[in-house]
Amino acid sequence: MIETNNQDIRWKQRFQNYEKAFKRLTRAIEVVKATPDDDLLQSGLVQTYEYTFELAWKTLKDYLESEGFLLRSPRETIRQGFQSGYITNAEDWLQALTDYDLTVHIYDDGIMARVLKDIFERYFFILQEFYTSFKAKTDE
Template sequence: MNSNPDRWKQRLQNLQRANIRLKRACSQDSYNELELAGLVQTFEFSFELTWKTLKDLLVYEGFDVASPRSVIRTALEAKHISSEQCETLLQALMKRNLLTHTYDEENVLEAQKLILEAFSPVIASIVDYLGQKSAEE
């Protein structure tokens, strides 16, 4: 168990900064090869911080979670995320795992579309929720 009750709030600050970078990366109209790689990398980093911040919050609340999948499912049970957010995060987890282990241009272009249309908005909404939760405590 995590004895530091502020751990999730500290990680949230990093997530908020990463989310700003992700929003900036998503704001372009088109991407060259390097910019596309940067978008994917920024998504991967933001996704990691999202599930790890949720994990720290859940541990603080007394849950026993370890893997990203268990964190996402437990966050749904604890009502920190909606079922739609849960499904999107699980899809993002699968895509992140695929992007980490293989490079296929078609897969990257599909990831770009998902990052812009689904993953980034869900991460942003979770960041907003966690920011409000942090301010309430």
């Protein structure tokens, strides 16, 4: 029983960090939209996306583990989160994971432009949905 309680506390603590990161991502998107040609701001947005996404899947992993699942990778976590109904768009989550892995080594302007477009058009919305869903869980 103690393990479950620790896991419960763990995902809630991780979610608090996710909440801060998500709010920072929201702000970074606003800044980049206001100054779309600034390469430095774009790089900052991508980096903000990276740690926000990482906190999202790790929060999901901690939550699923508090329910008794054993998960060894981000991909397994996303699949189980989808199967359990905690996330609704597994395809976008898996593409976000691929791009997350890719962004660490972005040197190509074309890839950077595509990832930025996906952050604006796809990834922000899955992260927002995750935020809303898990914010409600912290209040339960």
